[in-house]
Amino acid sequence: MEDKINPVVKLIALVLGAVMVFLIDSVLMLISFVLLLVLLKVFYEVKGRFGRGITFLVIAIFLAQIIFVPEGEVLLDLRLFKVTLGAVENGILISGRFFSLITMSWIFVGTTEPRNLSSALSNLGVPYRYSFLLIIAMRFAPIFQFELSNVQQAQKIRGLKIDKDLKGLIRSVRYTTMPLLYSAMSKVNTLASSIEGRGFGMYKKKTFLYPIKFTFWDVLLVASLFILSFEIYYLNQLL
Amino acid sequence: MIEVQGLGVTYSSKNEPSIQDISFSIKEGEFVWLAGESASGKSTLMNCICGFIPQIIPAELEGSIIFNGEKNLDPLQLSRHITMAHQDPETQFCTETVEDELAFGLENRCLSRRKINKRIETTLEDLNCSELRHRELRTLSGGEKQKIAIASMLVLNPDVLILDEPTSNLDPISMKEVLKAIENVRRKSHSLTIILAEHRIGDLVKQIDRVIKLNEGELTGVIEDFQSLDQDEKNSIMDYSYPEYSREDVKKGKTILRIENMNHTLDGKKILKDIDLEVEEREIIALIGRNGSGKTTLVKLISGLSEVQEGKIKIFDNVIDSSNKVPPYELGEKIGYVFQNPNHQIFENTLEEEIMFATKNFSKGESKADKWLKKITTEENLEEKTHPHTLSFGQKRRLNIYSSSPHDPELIVIDEPFSGQDHQNALMIADILDDLWKKGKTLIVVTHNLEFANKFCTRALVLKDGSMVYDGEPVDLKSISGENGR
Numbered sequence: 001m002e003d004k005i006n007p008v009v010k011l012i013a014l015v016l017g018a019v020m021v022f023l024i025d026s027v028l029m030l031i032s033f034v035l036l037l038v039l040l041k042v043f044y045e046v047k048g049r050f051g052r053g054i055t056f057l058v059i060a061i062f063l064a065q066i067i068f069v070p071e072g073e074v075l076l077d078l079r080l081f082k083v084t085l086g087a088v089e090n091g092i093l094i095s096g097r098f099f100s101l102i103t104m105s106w107i108f109v110g111t112t113e114p115r116n117l118s119s120a121l122s123n124l125g126v127p128y129r130y131s132f133l134l135i136i137a138m139r140f141a142p143i144f145q146f147e148l149s150n151v152q153q154a155q156k157i158r159g160l161k162i163d164k165d166l167k168g169l170i171r172s173v174r175y176t177t178m179p180l181l182y183s184a185m186s187k188v189n190t191l192a193s194s195i196e197g198r199g200f201g202m203y204k205k206k207t208f209l210y211p212i213k214f215t216f217w218d219v220l221l222v223a224s225l226f227i228l229s230f231e232i233y234y235l236n237q238l239l
Numbered sequence: 240m241i242e243v244q245g246l247g248v249t250y251s252s253k254n255e256p257s258i259q260d261i262s263f264s265i266k267e268g269e270f271v272w273l274a275g276e277s278a279s280g281k282s283t284l285m286n287c288i289c290g291f292i293p294q295i296i297p298a299e300l301e302g303s304i305i306f307n308g309e310k311n312l313d314p315l316q317l318s319r320h321i322t323m324a325h326q327d328p329e330t331q332f333c334t335e336t337v338e339d340e341l342a343f344g345l346e347n348r349c350l351s352r353r354k355i356n357k358r359i360e361t362t363l364e365d366l367n368c369s370e371l372r373h374r375e376l377r378t379l380s381g382g383e384k385q386k387i388a389i390a391s392m393l394v395l396n397p398d399v400l401i402l403d404e405p406t407s408n409l410d411p412i413s414m415k416e417v418l419k420a421i422e423n424v425r426r427k428s429h430s431l432t433i434i435l436a437e438h439r440i441g442d443l444v445k446q447i448d449r450v451i452k453l454n455e456g457e458l459t460g461v462i463e464d465f466q467s468l469d470q471d472e473k474n475s476i477m478d479y480s481y482p483e484y485s486r487e488d489v490k491k492g493k494t495i496l497r498i499e500n501m502n503h504t505l506d507g508k509k510i511l512k513d514i515d516l517e518v519e520e521r522e523i524i525a526l527i528g529r530n531g532s533g534k535t536t537l538v539k540l541i542s543g544l545s546e547v548q549e550g551k552i553k554i555f556d557n558v559i560d561s562s563n564k565v566p567p568y569e570l571g572e573k574i575g576y577v578f579q580n581p582n583h584q585i586f587e588n589t590l591e592e593e594i595m596f597a598t599k600n601f602s603k604g605e606s607k608a609d610k611w612l613k614k615i616t617t618e619e620n621l622e623e624k625t626h627p628h629t630l631s632f633g634q635k636r637r638l639n640i641y642s643s644s645p646h647d648p649e650l651i652v653i654d655e656p657f658s659g660q661d662h663q664n665a666l667m668i669a670d671i672l673d674d675l676w677k678k679g680k681t682l683i684v685v686t687h688n689l690e691f692a693n694k695f696c697t698r699a700l701v702l703k704d705g706s707m708v709y710d711g712e713p714v715d716l717k718s719i720s721g722e723n724g725r
Contacts, residue, residue, distance in 0.1 A: 113335075142377070151584075154578055154583050155586070156567040157542055158596055159600030159601040160568065161568055178585075179586065183580065183583060186582060187330045189291075189296045190325050191333060193295050193314070194330075196294075197317075198322070198392075199315065200347050201315065202315055205349065206346045206349055207345070207349050207355065209339070
């Protein structure tokens with residue numbers, strides 16, 4: 001679901017949010033922050049759920065803290081290792097930060113039209129050559145994802161088994177990179193020709209069919225975001 | 240209007256010139272058909288006319304191209320007059336919606352928003368696709384994408400429109416739609432010069448003024464007034480026929496594939512509906528249907544590359560359903576699979592290694608692979624140590640088929656073998672497939688080529704919107720699909 005918020009304001013919110021999750025060291029505050037993000041994700045109907053890889057990483061980060069960084073009061077003695085209060089707190093903080101960063105990025109990508117972000121950035125003086133890169137990246141990400149899936153299928157049907165160890169990882173990179181690279185190279189010239197052949201870079205400025213301007217309300221929203229961040233940080237210090 | 244004088248191009252990655260000593264001229268308002276086999280230099284020539292070579296695509300350029308009296312202009316200067324729609328619209332598109340794609344060039348020219356809106360509206364109307372304006376590009380069919388690719392160039396009001404094989408990846412119905420759209424453009428603007436590189440031009444043959452023929456990088460002929468030729472002379476340029484393949488000794492064997500009540504959904508859309516199918520040994524099946532009708536999904540399910548959601552597949556000794564999955568590398572021992580994009584399935588650095596790839600993975604003897612290696616090196620005049628990515632598009636496609644076979648699979652599935660191939664290459668591929676069949680293989684060929692299906696295959700399956708609407712002999716396919724196919 002899209003919204004009416006200026007994409008640059010959302011970008012600022014994303015950067016501020018990323019800084020905040022590293023400044024917050026109160027478990028209660030971080031859990032509240034994570035819940036707020038989950039609510040936002042549901043509210044904006046952002047597609048996508050944690051895949052096996054990310055879920056595994058969140059759990060692995062949490063368990064690594066429990067097992068390898070014991071500190072403070074012992075909550076549970078499991079013979080092989082002791083579960084301590086400090087380790088649980090650290091586990092929640094570190095895996096919570098990782099979860100927050102991923103969720104914030106999802107919300108940003110899921111609610112922002114690349115063309116609007118490009119238009120809004122250009123309106124603030126960013127040369128459109130650079131802001132256009134965002135559109136290209138968003139345009140080609142799903143194509144390369146599809147191609148990656150095809151390459152992996154082609155490997156499997158011709159009998160390539162990739163073990164889940166370092167050797168397997170190296171083999172996987174070797175047999176995946178080359179086909180993708182050649183496929184990408186075959187696209188680069190066409191894309192560059194298509195862009196330049198339609199006058200990209202002809203003038204210093206260009207028209208935007210849907211211009212996004214930075215309004216008084218956007219300034220107010222950014223100011224509110226900074227104030228909110230300071231409040232959260234202050235509250236975090238108290239807890 | 241366009242004067243090409245002694246043009247030669249040598250790419251930095253190659254020693255030999257890709258085109259040499261090309262000279263011809265094109266008058267304003269002409270409809271030019273650029274004819275020639277794959278790798279004859281058509282795309283190189285068109286990229287030169289647009290100024291993309293050598294400015295964007297590095298190459299050594301000899302001779303000159305004069306446009307309206309001005310010599311060797313750069314792509315930005317030429318973009319005011321000449322636009323080019325590429326073969327693969329997916330790669331040409333640089334935005335996410337139809338409206339943005341059409342607006343892109345006009346925004347770069349700093350036109351007012353009012354003018355941009357007006358131009359988009361008029362262009363879409365001219366191509367009879369106004370309803371697509373607010374659609375996302377990824378949701379369009381193959382034919383719609385190609386029409387939008389052409390629209391995004393026409394919206395710029397060019398003097399010259401260049402079309403690089405706009406129908407090469409399309410099903411017959413989409414192909415007709417695109418050719419019709421080009422015909423409409425031609426009818427509406429006779430001052431527009433059109434240069435079309437295409438293997439099959441269908442009804443557009445009536446519109447052609449001039450033919451420029453290329454072969455292996457050299458100009459082999461210019462026909463200045465194509466319409467003055469008699470029908471026999473025209474037909475000699477447009478011979479797409481296939482020989483009759485002997486299928487008299489077809490002795491079908493046991494059933495190797497049985498599909499029961501297969502349904503499949505993707506992103507909420509039903510891709511396959513109630514599919515039941517039996518395939519016996521030694522059959523040659525043509526799987527036909529429009530882009531998006533479910534053909535690739537069906538063959539991927541058969542090969543274990545997609546997970547079965549509903550229904551059951553019995554293939555060789557394996558039973559696959561939603562609760563019982565068989566990894567593709569286990570099925571791969573008996574199934575060879577050739578994907579649509581040649582680059583996605585070349586993994587090694589030499590032809591020898593590429594041919595041996597599957598035999599090594601399946602720990603099969605290398606003697607059979609040796610035979611295939613000798614075949615490709617002899618027939619294509621290549622070295623064993625040649626890097627596969629230095630091959631032409633047609634050679635890569637044949638390598639894909641060769642390298643899917645040395646581990647001796649019983650069933651070979653080929654997805655769109657003729658996509659982007661000229662007739663000569665298509666005939667060479669058909670010969671390889673015929674050879675495989677004579678060696679006892681069963682073949683499933685996903686194709687839009689109805690002539691090939693009719694002459695080569697023993698059975699045709701037609702999919703329409705995910706349902707199997709025909710299963711029988713490959714005769715009268717043009718009327719079954721309701722179209723004249725390629």
